[in-house]
Amino acid sequence: MSExxxxxxxxxxxxxxxxxxxPQQVQPVHPVQPVQPIQPVQPVQPVQPVQPVQPIQPVQPVQPVHPVQPVQPIQPVQPVQxxxxxxxxxxxxxxxxxPVTGQARMDTAWGSSEGDEDISEMASIGQNDTGEIxxxxxxxxxxxxxxxxxxxxxxxxxxILGIFKKGHRPWGIxxxxxxxxxxxxxxxxxxxxLLASLIGDSEFxxxxxxxxxxxxxxxxxxxxRNVMYYPIVAALLVGGVISEDRLHGTSALYFSRPINxxxxxxxKYASVAFIQAIIIIFTLFLYYLTEIxxxxxxxxxxxxTFPIFLGALMGGVLLIITYTSIGLALSSxxxxxxxxxxxxLAIILGTKxxxxxxxxxxxxxxxxxxxxxxxxxHVGQTxxxxxxxxxxxxxxxxxxxxxxxxxxxxxxxxSRVSSMEVTRE
Amino acid sequence: xxxxxxxQTQDLSKFYGPHMALENLNLDIKKGATGLLGPNGAGKSTxxxxxxxxxxxxxxxxxxxxxxxxxxxxxxxxRIGYMPEYDALNPDMDAINQVRYxxxxxxxxxxxxxxxxxxxxxxxxxxxxxxxxxxxxSTGMKQATKLACAIIHDxxxxxxxxxxxxxxxxxxxxxxxxxxNTVKQGNRSVxxxxxxxxxxxxxxxxxxxLHKGKLAAQGRIEDLKAIDREIEIHVWGGASxxxxxxxxxxxxxxxxxxxMRITHESEELxxxxxxxxxxVGAQIRRMHEYEASLExxxxxxxxxxGYDVKSSEDLFKHPIHARKVDAPGHMGGGAS
Numbered sequence: 084m085s086e087x088x089x090x091x092x093x094x095x096x097x098x099x100x101x102x103x104x105x106p107q108q109v110q111p112v113h114p115v116q117p118v119q120p121i122q123p124v125q126p127v128q129p130v131q132p133v134q135p136v137q138p139i140q141p142v143q144p145v146q147p148v149h150p151v152q153p154v155q156p157i158q159p160v161q162p163v164q165x166x167x168x169x170x171x172x173x174x175x176x177x178x179x180x181x182p183v184t185g186q187a188r189m190d191t192a193w194g195s196s197e198g199d200e201d202i203s204e205m206a207s208i209g210q211n212d213t214g215e216i217x218x219x220x221x222x223x224x225x226x227x228x229x230x231x232x233x234x235x236x237x238x239x240x241x242x243i244l245g246i247f248k249k250g251h252r253p254w255g256i257x258x259x260x261x262x263x264x265x266x267x268x269x270x271x272x273x274x275x276x277l278l279a280s281l282i283g284d285s286e287f288x289x290x291x292x293x294x295x296x297x298x299x300x301x302x303x304x305x306x307x308r309n310v311m312y313y314p315i316v317a318a319l320l321v322g323g324v325i326s327e328d329r330l331h332g333t334s335a336l337y338f339s340r341p342i343n344x345x346x347x348x349x350x351k352y353a354s355v356a357f358i359q360a361i362i363i364i365f366t367l368f369l370y371y372l373t374e375i376x377x378x379x380x381x382x383x384x385x386x387x388t389f390p391i392f393l394g395a396l397m398g399g400v401l402l403i404i405t406y407t408s409i410g411l412a413l414s415s416x417x418x419x420x421x422x423x424x425x426x427x428l429a430i431i432l433g434t435k436x437x438x439x440x441x442x443x444x445x446x447x448x449x450x451x452x453x454x455x456x457x458x459x460x461h462v463g464q465t466x467x468x469x470x471x472x473x474x475x476x477x478x479x480x481x482x483x484x485x486x487x488x489x490x491x492x493x494x495x496x497x498s499r500v501s502s503m504e505v506t507r508e
Numbered sequence: 509x510x511x512x513x514x515x516q517t518q519d520l521s522k523f524y525g526p527h528m529a530l531e532n533l534n535l536d537i538k539k540g541a542t543g544l545l546g547p548n549g550a551g552k553s554t555x556x557x558x559x560x561x562x563x564x565x566x567x568x569x570x571x572x573x574x575x576x577x578x579x580x581x582x583x584x585x586x587r588i589g590y591m592p593e594y595d596a597l598n599p600d601m602d603a604i605n606q607v608r609y610x611x612x613x614x615x616x617x618x619x620x621x622x623x624x625x626x627x628x629x630x631x632x633x634x635x636x637x638x639x640x641x642x643x644x645x646s647t648g649m650k651q652a653t654k655l656a657c658a659i660i661h662d663x664x665x666x667x668x669x670x671x672x673x674x675x676x677x678x679x680x681x682x683x684x685x686x687x688x689n690t691v692k693q694g695n696r697s698v699x700x701x702x703x704x705x706x707x708x709x710x711x712x713x714x715x716x717x718l719h720k721g722k723l724a725a726q727g728r729i730e731d732l733k734a735i736d737r738e739i740e741i742h743v744w745g746g747a748s749x750x751x752x753x754x755x756x757x758x759x760x761x762x763x764x765x766x767x768m769r770i771t772h773e774s775e776e777l778x779x780x781x782x783x784x785x786x787x788v789g790a791q792i793r794r795m796h797e798y799e800a801s802l803e804x805x806x807x808x809x810x811x812x813x814g815y816d817v818k819s820s821e822d823l824f825k826h827p828i829h830a831r832k833v834d835a836p837g838h839m840g841g842g843a844s
Contacts, residue, residue, distance in 0.1 A: 217635075219686065221694030222627045224662035228586055228615035237612035251609075253600035332596040336657065338562060339590035340613040341582035505562055505592065 234342055235350050242324070242354035258319045262362065265312045269366040272301055273373040280377035293374040293388060295469050298395040301367050302402060303463040305435075309456055313402065314431045316362055320355045321410025321427060322420030325500065330418045334503040344500050352407055359403045367392075367399060391467055398463030405455050405485060406431070408492035415499035431456050448475040452484045459485065512539040514665050514697050515559060517570035517577075522554050522563065522721075529554040530721045532568070537699065537716065541691045543708035543729075544701040545806060546718035552701050555718065556667060560585055573664055586614060589658030593669040593701075596654060599643035603634055603653050606642060610657035621660065628656035632686060648679025655686065665697045666690065672707045680707070687711045705803040715802070717809060725809050733800045737772040738762075740798035741781060746790035753784040769798055 245252030246259060272291055279288035291297065303309065328334040337347050371392050374380060409430060413423035434454035441450045451457035451473060461473045461481035473481070515537040522530040530551045546552050557563045559572050561581020570577045572584045597606055604625050611621030629638045632652040637645070642653060651671060658666055671687060672680045684707055690696050691711070702708050708715065709729060717725040725732060743750055743766045751768060754761050757780060760771035770781060778795065785792050800808075 217633060219631060219633070219689055219693075221631060221690055221696075222662075223694065224624055224627075226616070226620055226661075228661065229617065230615060233615045233617075234613055237609070237615075237618075240618075241609055241612070250602075250605040253598065327598075331598055332592065332594045333598055335590070335592040335594070335596040336610055337613060339560065339585060339592065340610070341585045341615070342613060343582070505557060505560065505590070 231341075231346070234340070235346050238337075238342075238347070238350035239354050239357070242351070243357055246358060255319075261319060262316060262358070265316055266362050266366065268312060269301075269308070269362055270369060272297060273366065273370040276370065276373050277377050288378075292378070293371055293392075295391050295467055298367070298371075298388075298391050299398070299463060299467040299469045301370055302363060302395050302399040303460050305456070305460070309460075310432070313359070313363060314406065314428055314456075316359060317355075317406035317410050318424035318427045320358055321407065321414050322424040323414070324351050324355055325411060325414040325496075326417045326419055326423055329415075329503060335505045338503065338505045344497070344503075348411075348496060348500050352411060355411065356403050356407045359407065360399075363399045363403060364396060367395060394466035394468065395463070398459065398466050401462060401485065402459050405459060405489060408489045408496070409455065412492035412495040412499075415496050448473055452476070452480060455485070455488055457481070458488070513537065514539055515570070515572050515699070517559075518568055520558065520568035520570050521566050522551075522558060523566045528721050530558065530565070533718075533721075533723055535570075535716060535723065535726065538714070539697050540714065541687070541698040541700065541712040543712035543715040543802075544699055544718070545705075545708065545715055546724070547810075549720070550718040551721040552718055554721075556669065556701065560588070560590065560667075586661075587663055588665045588667055589661070589663035591651075591654045591658040591666065591668045591671060593673060595650065596657075597642045597650060600641060602639050602641050603629060603645070603649075603656075604638040606653065607638075607656045607660055611660040614661050616661060624660045624662075625656070628660045629653070631659070632656045633682060646679070648675045648683070651675060651679070651683060652686075655683070659690070659696075662694075663696070665699060668698060668700045668702075670702055671700060672702065672704055684710055705801065705806060709802040717806065719810070725805075729802055729805075732805055733802070738769040738798040738800065739772050739777055739781065740767065740769050740794075740796055741792050742767055742794040743785075744791040744793050746785075746788050749788040750785055750790040753788050754781065757784060772797070 240251070242252045244250075245254050246262060275291035276288070276293065279291055301308070323330075328337070338344075371388075375385065406427065410423060410427045413426040414420075417423055417426075431454075434450075435456050438448070438450040438454045438457060442448050451461070457473070458481040461471070461478050462485065464471045464473075465478040471478075513536060515535060517533050517535045520530055520533040520535075521528070533551075533555070544552055544555070554563070558565050559570065559577055561572075561577050561584050564578060573587050575583045575587070577584065601609075604622070607625035607628055608618070608621045611624055612618055616624065626635075626638070629635055632655050634649060634652050634656065637649060642650065645653065651673075655666075655668070655671065658668070666687075668687065672683050675683060687698055687700065688711055691698050698711065700708060700711055712729065714728050715725070715732065716723070747763070747766050747768070751761050751763055754768075754770060759777070759780070760773070762769045770777065774780075781795070782792065784790075
């Protein structure tokens with residue numbers, strides 16, 4: 084049986100009027116008042132005939148209760164209006180306060196079988212069944228963007244701070260550990276100088292203290308620094324700096340912003356170079372400073388040795404520039420950090436090995452011009468004025484070779500970066 | 509009042525050597541949501557790169573938000589938010605820092621960028637996942653993160669390249685609703701390049717259709733659809749005869765089995781169809797005005813341009829086919 088067919092008389096007093104009613108009985112409109120609670124059940128068409136008041140026969144239609152649509156016609160009868168108003172208030176109260184129960188939810192979903200749902204529950208469900216937890220609000224921003232230097236600083240900061248803290252460029256844990264180890268290993272000469280000052284052994288100080296050979300060795304000594312420390316540091320740093328932007332598509336993040344290719348390369352280059360500088364040049368400075376402080380060196384000593392320190396420092400700068408240029412060029416032509424890292428080590432150590440073999444077999448040093456390390460060492464020996472180990476050609480050839488190497492690397496780097504896409508790779 | 513123009517181009521052309529990527533493009537895109545459509549190789553990517561100021565146009569000129577695309581690329585990119593089609597996120601970073609960094613790259617102060625990153629991620633529905641690493645995100649979450657990166661500085665124009673690509677239905681719904689909300693509630697403009705016609709139709713009021721580097725159609729979707737008004741009839745018996753009779757009477761008929769669509773060109777069309785049917789003894793069991801979808805419109809335009817396609821899928825899923833058409837005749841293509 085459908086709900087429409089099973090129409091029971093309304094439980095409220097309203098329909099209790101005897102049928103047929105006499106006009107006298109109908110007179111007191113009161114019996115109609117109880118209709119209040121019915122409000123939800125809109126259609127009460129039959130009420131229309133009540134208007135004339137006197138001949139109450141028309142009240143018959145009240146029986147069906149169900150569609151009680153327009154309570155409007157009742158308007159003329161004052162008390163009914165009042166009822167309507169009260170009912171409206173009641174619904175509002177129910178809407179605002181009625182709790183949502185499991186039963187109410189079930190009724191909302193399936194409806195009660197009798198069709199006589201409780202108004203208050205219906206109303207409260209109507210308000211709560213959206214289940215809206217997340218409200219999407221667009222928040223405008225009226226701030227101003229900072230100029231170019233701030234954007235460049237953001238790139239530099241992102242890469243450098245990534246070594247020390249989370250939330251910036253995620254360098255790998257092995258890379259971070261290795262950098263820390265190399266940093267302390269690079270300070271070994273400073274530590275030994277300090278030790279020499281503590282034990283007061285001049286021979287020991289002669290081995291480790293600041294002098295021409297040791298300053299050169301701090302930056303350009305082959306073993307262990309240019310076998311185990313600096314090339315590996317450079318390889319770990321340059322490996323993914325550009326190649327991973329290509330791999331992950333993060334180049335689009337840069338180039339869809341007001342960042343040009345020059346700034347992009349410049350800041351990547353500067354950040355890699357800066358981290359190497361901390362390990363190579365900052366430790367050189369600490370080494371020199373330790374000697375001054377530990378042995379109480381005066382101005383005369385500083386004036387004597389400072390040019391040598393500057394020469395070593397320039398050698399270190401050349402080393403950082405060369406390793407960074409070659410490494411970033413390799414990074415720009417690949418999509419991953421393995422190839423650039425291994426490639427850089429192969430170039431630095433492979434050419435050196437090849438040049439040594441050729442020299443030993445044929446007593447020709449010319450192949451050293453292909454080795455970045457040997458060119459750096461040759462120029463560095465000149466700058467620091469240590470005993471030269473390259474006899475067959477002038478240091479200017481090594482300098483020229485370095486310039487050519489850097490030029491080729493920067494050309495490859497710039498051309499590859501300029502081909503990086505925003506839309507797709 | 510005349511609506512504000514956000515992108516205007518005049519005779520914009522771009523050649524890559526002998527290959528023409530854009531040819532005399534005259535566009536006038538107004539504030540609001542606009543769809544950028546076109547088959548592969550139509551010049552959409554070139555157009556986007558040109559208006560971003562990343563590549564120089566060979567000739568012609570244009571402005572984006574009042575900035576010259578030839579000389580003020582950086583200013584344009586400061587005022588727009590670009591959401592790339594492909595992955596553009598570092599998988600090892602968490603979402604909040606990735607979005608913050610994208611704000612810093614625009615020149616935002618780091619503290620402000622962090623605040624805005626929170627707001628943006630909340631807006632795109634990733635408020636609870638913002639500290640998760642991006643590599644743990646689903647495709648939908650990655651798309652949402654890219655959108656957050658694009659809107660962090662509250663840009664006036666958001667260029668969304670295939671924003672709903674590869675998303676499941678719920679993620680797609682959310683992305684579309686978010687874009688609609690950005691336009692309606694945020695009062696921002698969206699230029700949306702997409703292959704999904706339904707999405708474009710839901711988000712955008714206007715479309716720009718490119719084909720072989722040229723402008724094939726531009727305007728309000730509703731207006732463009734009205735060009736292609738048709739009456740659809742379902743015929744039982746004598747369909748071929750009816751088709752022939754209607755064609756003979758000068759009607760333009762498209763037929764797929766027993767369903768025919770006749771271009772609605774005159775007010776008497778329905779009576780003429782019925783007349784034809786009575787003459788050939790065919791039964792018309794259903795007749796109604798056919799409301800074209802954007803996909804239908806797209807197909808009609810492409811057919812007019814000489815493509816033989818059954819659906820937009822044909823064009824979008826088989827770029828080789830499209831390129832073959834573009835190729836010169838001696839290489840097997842249709843171009844002269």
